[in-house]
Amino acid sequence: MTGxxxxxxxRSALMTDLYQLTMAAGYFESGKAQERATFELFARRLPxxxxxxxxxxxxxxxxxxxxxxxxxxxxxxxxEIPQFKNASPAFFAMLADLRFTGDLFAVPEGTPLFAxxxxxxxxxxxIEAQIPETYLLSTIGFQSSIATKAARVVRAAMxxxxxxxxxxxxxxxxxxxxxxxxxxxxxxxxxxxxxxGFRYRAHVFGTAAHxxxxxxxxxxxxxxxxxxxxxxxxxYLIDTYDTLGGARLAADLGRPLWGVRLDSGNFFDLxxxxxxxxxxxGLQDAKIMASGDLNxxxxxxxxxxxxxxxxxxxxxxxxxSSDAPSLAVVYKMVELDGAGGHRYTAKFSVDxxxxxxxxxxxxxxxxxxxxxxxxxLSCGPGDSGDVEALQRPVILNGxxxxxxxxxxxxRQAAAKRLANLPAxxxxxxxxxxxxxxxxxxxxxxxxEQVRERRM
Numbered sequence: 140m141t142g143x144x145x146x147x148x149x150r151s152a153l154m155t156d157l158y159q160l161t162m163a164a165g166y167f168e169s170g171k172a173q174e175r176a177t178f179e180l181f182a183r184r185l186p187x188x189x190x191x192x193x194x195x196x197x198x199x200x201x202x203x204x205x206x207x208x209x210x211x212x213x214x215x216x217x218x219e220i221p222q223f224k225n226a227s228p229a230f231f232a233m234l235a236d237l238r239f240t241g242d243l244f245a246v247p248e249g250t251p252l253f254a255x256x257x258x259x260x261x262x263x264x265x266i267e268a269q270i271p272e273t274y275l276l277s278t279i280g281f282q283s284s285i286a287t288k289a290a291r292v293v294r295a296a297m298x299x300x301x302x303x304x305x306x307x308x309x310x311x312x313x314x315x316x317x318x319x320x321x322x323x324x325x326x327x328x329x330x331x332x333x334x335x336g337f338r339y340r341a342h343v344f345g346t347a348a349h350x351x352x353x354x355x356x357x358x359x360x361x362x363x364x365x366x367x368x369x370x371x372x373x374x375y376l377i378d379t380y381d382t383l384g385g386a387r388l389a390a391d392l393g394r395p396l397w398g399v400r401l402d403s404g405n406f407f408d409l410x411x412x413x414x415x416x417x418x419x420x421g422l423q424d425a426k427i428m429a430s431g432d433l434n435x436x437x438x439x440x441x442x443x444x445x446x447x448x449x450x451x452x453x454x455x456x457x458x459x460s461s462d463a464p465s466l467a468v469v470y471k472m473v474e475l476d477g478a479g480g481h482r483y484t485a486k487f488s489v490d491x492x493x494x495x496x497x498x499x500x501x502x503x504x505x506x507x508x509x510x511x512x513x514x515x516l517s518c519g520p521g522d523s524g525d526v527e528a529l530q531r532p533v534i535l536n537g538x539x540x541x542x543x544x545x546x547x548x549x550r551q552a553a554a555k556r557l558a559n560l561p562a563x564x565x566x567x568x569x570x571x572x573x574x575x576x577x578x579x580x581x582x583x584x585x586x587e588q589v590r591e592r593r594m
Contacts, residue, residue: 174477186463190573196282243534249553282321289325295435305458371395390420398426500529510579
């Protein structure tokens with residue numbers, strides 16, 4: 140696999156919860172397999188200290204749907220599970236031929252979203268729409284969490300570059316790769332994860348660790364060998380023994396040099412001193428990178444104190460979104476076409492309510508309107524600028540409509556959309572007046588009608 144991933148590359152259809160498959164068997168045995176369902180994936184609420192969610196993970200969702208199928212070995216395994224002892228041979232024969240033949244609508248990756256707004260909508264025969272739930276929630280929820288965290292960290296850096304350094308702390312090797320991708324979408328300059336660079340062509344960063352310095356008899360010998368190898372990409376890690384001594388050695392060796400990195404110590408005192416050492420040696424263009432347990436709050440303090448850091452390397456907090464590690468995304472049926480005709484479906488339980496009917500997000504300059512998918516809303520009195528319908532067709536009848544954008548274009552689009560959000564949305568803390576989301580009159584009416592019929 141080269142380039143930016145391979146659309147249609149197979150991911151196991153067993154990457155789902157058991158109940159998705161028991162429901163699939165139930166749909167089949169009860170004659171409901173050809174009923175056409177519409178599901179929406181959205182976040183019920185924003186996570187802690189978040190004023191938006193930056194959508195990410197659509198490429199992996201598309202890859203999963205396009206490559207969706209069961210192998211003989213997987214079907215043989217399912218036959219061994221006790222929950223399927225009453226399933227007919229015809230059910231397993233159906234699984235062997237099962238492919239995704241439905242439709243996918245989604246907002247572009249890099250779009251800021253708010254509570255209740257669908258990241259994507261799946262419309263397909265009910266079995267095809269039901270089984271992918273777990274995978275879609277996982278990839279959209281995780282990557283959107285990391286992209287959002289990255290956007291916060293990048294905003295806090297106020298123009299300094301941010302590099303994602305968290306692969307070693309990610310929940311799994313694959314999570315590290317996807318964290319690198321999502322962080323790049325969120326505005327990071329690059330990632331330390333080489334696989335993320337290979338798959339998605341994100342920029343990669345990194346030179347040497349403390350073990351490199353300690354493996355040589357002297358710090359000078361380690362620096363000299365690194366400079367010989369890397370040339371003008373040389374970045375010395377200067378805090379293995381004595382930070383200011385390491386800075387003086389770097390200054391003495393001179394060019395070629397990209398910069399130096401500090402991974403420990405009091406940055407408020409050390410970084411200005413290192414900057415002076417480099418500047419006094421005529422190395423004003425040498426960059427200073429800081430890393431080590433950083434997050435948006437610590438970076439905000441360093442920026443406010445005007446500490447001269449050019450690049451921040453952010454690891455654990457970014458690759459795990461450690462202050463808000465999960466996103467309350469859900470996948471709910473909103474419509475069903477079956478033997479009884481067309482029905483709008485919704486959930487009314489306390490704190491877990493959903494709205495019926497497929498929806499569209501209409502974005503205005505100052506707020507969103509969540510309306511029905513067939514509505515055509517325009518600007519009204521008091522509105523400024525144009526209105527944009529955010530959900531777009533991606534897959535129709537199981538076929539990809541057009542090539543998905545490359546990660547660089549996604550990153551640029553995300554930066555532009557984030558810049559259009561008002562200042563309260565960029566607060567490091569939850570802001571009650573960040574962005575308004577209204578329901579259209581048609582959607583409100585549909586919700587009332589469905590509630591009346593159901594209740």
